[in-house]
Amino acid sequence: MQDERNHNTSPTSFPYSSKQLASSTQGGNSDVPVVDLSVSDEELLVREVTEASQEWGVFQVVNHGIPTELMQQLQVVGKQFFDLPEAEKKAVAKEEDFEGYKRNYLEGIDAWDEHLFHRLSPPSIINYKYWPKNPPQYREVNEEYTRHMKKLAEKILGWLSEGLGLPTVALTQSLGGETAEYLIRINYYPPSPKSELALGGPAHTDIGALALLVPNEVPGLQVFKDEQWLDVEYINSAVVVFIGDQLMRMTNGRFKNVLHRATLNKERLRISWPVFVSPRHDMLVGPLPDLELISGDDSAPKFKPYVYKHFKSRKLKKLSLDLTEKKIS
Incomplete structure (x- = not known):
């Protein structure tokens, strides 16, 4: 299994030129x-998250029900892990799979970060060998955070389903319901003298279905819209x-898979905690048939269905995904 982020920024994958993608980090x-x-008007919530997903592909949610103290604990134990000596961090280092710790300081703009990546849910896919034992509270905090994050993700998927004219559970069920996979990647971007030349996380869309990210207070997250990079x-x-x-x-293309990246700061440490929500690896994913029935003939499928693990493999290898695409060079 590969990283849930897709770092392919080829012009055949996105309608942006190489010049735009390599533009200044400002x-x-x-x-x-x-x-x-926190608003009680469900119709308003459905409309707002649907419009944001159609026009932007990204939005922020506040008063979401995740306790502030828990979010603070998540950030504390995450930073405490990266403050450990390198030898201790390597106790959960990556091996053959995507999970684990990796130090990734490369020449150029490919990546300038450390990160820890592991599965959160369902229990059947968790490998605790990649969960740090130090700090001791790491597992307890992350398990509690996962419970809250799943509730939030399912609420958002429910509102998005209703915004499409589908039953509330449509998108959640299409991702596998209780078997949908949740993964966390802690991104650690130390201060960098190359902040104007390098990127912490290069331009990418997320391979999965949904990502829910909590950053620390240091700015650096950018999204690409209207042919320019915009700070979040x-x-x-x-x-x-x-x-x-x-x-x-x-x-079927109604919601945007937003292109985004992480920039570096010369003087301050930036950390982020994205949780990725993905289909079960063996699920067939494509345009929802019920959506076509609701929309009529003008909404014929635009994308070829793929078993999720095959989609990831082809995307990461830069192979064509749809009949109208050529192999990505």
Whole structure:
């Protein structure tokens, strides 16, 4: 299994030129939508998250129900892990799979980070050998955070389903229901003298369906919209929600799989905690048939269905995914 982020920025994958993708790390101000989940008007919530997914492919949610203290604990134990000596971090180092710790400081703009990646849910896919034993609270905090994150993800998927005119459970069930996979990647971007030349995380869309990210207070997250890179404003305790490749394909292109990247800071440490929501690896994923029935003949399938593990393999190898595409060079 590979990293849930897709770092392919080929012009045949996205409608952006190489010049645009390699532009300065200085971004403009953005108006990424912010949705307040404390409002009691369900129709308003459905409309706001649906419009944000159609127009932006990214939005932030506040008053989402995840305890602020738990989010703070998540960040504390995450930073404590990266503060450990290198030998201790290597106790959970990557082996053949994508899970584990990796130090990744490369020449150029490919990547300038350390990260820890492991599965969170369902229990049948968890390998605790990649969960740090130090700090001691790491497992307890991450398990509690996973319970809250699953509730939030299913709420958002429910509102998005209703926004498409489908039953509330449609998207959740199409991702496998209780067998949908949740994974966390802690991104650690230390201060870098190459901040104007290098990127912490290069431009990518997320291979999975949904990503829910919590950053620390140091800015650096950017999204690509209207042919320019835009900074995502930091909002204390907010969760940034990204639409990934699978939701874009499942909704037949109605929702955008937003292109985003992470920039570096010369003086300050930046850390982020994205949780990726993906279909079960053996699930067939493609445009939802019920969506075509609701929309009529003008919504013929635009994307070829793929078993999820095969989609990931082809995408990461830069192979064609649809009949109209050529092999990505």
